[in-house]
Amino acid sequence: MVDALPALRSTPSTSNGQTMEDEDIVRDASGSVVSGGAESLISLLLPSSSTSSSSEDASTYAFTLLLNIRTTMAPIDVLISLFHQTMYSQNSRGGNFCREKRSELFHTMYSLASMWSTHIPHDFTNQEMIRRLEELLQLVCIDEEHRVKSNQLILTLKSTLSRIDRYEKALATLVVKQEEELASSQSIIGLFSISSDTSLISQQLTHIELERLSMMALDDIVLAISESSHDSLLASPSHPSVNSCIHWFNRLSSLVATEILRHSRKRLRASIIDSWIETAKECFDRGNFNSTCAIVAGLNSTPIQRLKRTWSKVDRAKLDILQHQLDPSGNFVSYRSTMKAALWRAEGASKDDEKVIIPFFGLLLKDLFMIYHNNPRELPNGHLNFKAFSLLSSSLYPLAEWKRRTVSFPRHPIILQYLLVAMTYEEDALLLRSFEYEEPDTPTEKEMHKKMKKAS
Known part of the structure; x- marks a missing residue:
């Protein structure tokens, strides 16, 4: 499982470092994503020979995208898109059928699923989400070791969801003592x-x-x-x-x-x-x-x-x-x-x-509100503003660690x-x-x- 999110840049970088626009993605001179269409941004969650990103960069990119894209797409739609793009990527070139490439795809999807289920587990309270995640992981498994890891991830996710459910029920059953009048004591x-x-x-x-x-x-x-x-x-x-x-x-x-x-x-x-x-x-x-x-x-x-x-x-x-x-x-x-x-x-x-x-939560919420509403999430060309996404997720990133x-x-x-x-x-x-x-x-x-x- 992914235990921590790296405090690094949140976009995979290109190997040539040039400003580019390719497949509906706009990057800056350093290769970091500036904006893109939703489907194209999702495609960057998959391994690609055109990028030279580290696993830390990829994890942070995934955290940023999955946390922010929910304001334009439902998580189930993101997962379905990811499944279809994974299937296409797996079958797009003959070289992708070799064990090395298939293993790379599994480890990428497994790391993504670990990060998603660890840091945003509430998305999977929908049983359809769990089913789709299982399908995605089974799609990229190539041997029994992969299947065991995938099954264990799902079991851990279900355990987490059970804990969330028990906690929410416990909160709902808290009964505050009722008194008709505020008592007054001399001791x-x-x-x-x-x-x-x-x-x-x-x-x-x-x-x-x-x-x-x-x-x-x-x-x-x-x-x-x-x-x-x-x-x-x-x-x-x-x-x-x-x-x-x-x-x-x-x-x-x-x-x-x-x-x-x-x-x-x-x-x-x-x-x-x-x-x-x-x-x-x-x-x-x-x-x-x-x-x-x-x-x-x-x-x-x-x-x-x-x-x-x-x-x-x-x-x-x-x-x-x-x-x-x-x-x-x-x-x-x-x-x-x-x-x-x-x-x-x-x-x-x-x-x-x-x-x-443990931060002053009211101020943290106000700060996040200002970041969200002072930076346009969608650009005139229809792209999603990934720079705005990064601003918000970099402020939420510490909270993901403090929670643990x-x-x-x-x-x-x-x-x-x-x-x-x-x-x-x-x-x-x-x-x-x-x-x-x-x-x-x-x-x-x-x-x-x-x-x-x-x-x-």
Whole structure:
């Protein structure tokens, strides 16, 4: 199986290095593909004597094409086209019947199938896709060794799809505890009564983030950014794995505020805020930037931020540092610098726990949205713009690697269960409780409180 995607150029190169247009493909002076018709771009997935591409170049080209072409062709149509072109290529010249050429064709198709089924397995939830893939692999097998490898690939793919199905069913069966009213306590309750160890809690948050990240479908991302407006992208994503990540971010932000406002005493609220700040810092240090951003968003929510007397008991130094790192000014320049530093650290790390990168998913989606919509996907001559394809896939390429990261620290089932199903409340309910603890002290707050009481 293909374990990693090479960080190399994403188009096979020609041997002569000249600008050319051949068989509906346009290349630049270095031989890299600029644009082409869909069928011609698919044909470059096959081995050809006219190219001198390495297996790394070919793998990256395949990743780029398969991830992007779905916006113009259904994956099943791509696979059917590939099958027909493979059959034609196999029989086009007598020399292709020799064992060396047939073996080369098998290894090319096997590598392509491995990359496709590893990095975009959701395409094969359609049984017709699996059948067509089996046909393609059987077409190019020349001996029992090839058939064994092909069968094992299909078995691995089916195992992956089974895991995806079990995960999606598990998410659907999560039942969030329901309470009619936000309870108020004069002693520590909730998450930090289970454990006050913020390092342990940050570890469990990282488990949740990595699980969702590992199940993130790259094709879902491409389709989500292609079908959404900028405003609706984060508000109501229509693709399951994207929606799962957005829902989790919003849930964690709401949980932060809920846990604080479950405590009626100012000192306890300040203590819970301190614990969340320390948890956010622990997440940040682990490379779990998504949980960090969600926690800070919860602390900055209106019901929490307005509690001036509570905040007077909080040491804000660590929070101020985190907020600086996550400052949106300059298009999140501080956060982007931090991400670069985290990538350098991960590349040189010897331990799995130090290789974790969990990006702020909301910003990643917005970046991908801008790349997608600011670069035309189709050109006036009818060609697909492969340069635009490469821009998008080079931004998704790191995510394909981050999805595969693991950690060594253990799971804590009770904390995980609480984080996933504990009751959270909408902002209006939280704001009403916030006004109960600290009365509105500005004309705007007083007017808001009056309207909310009347509505309730």
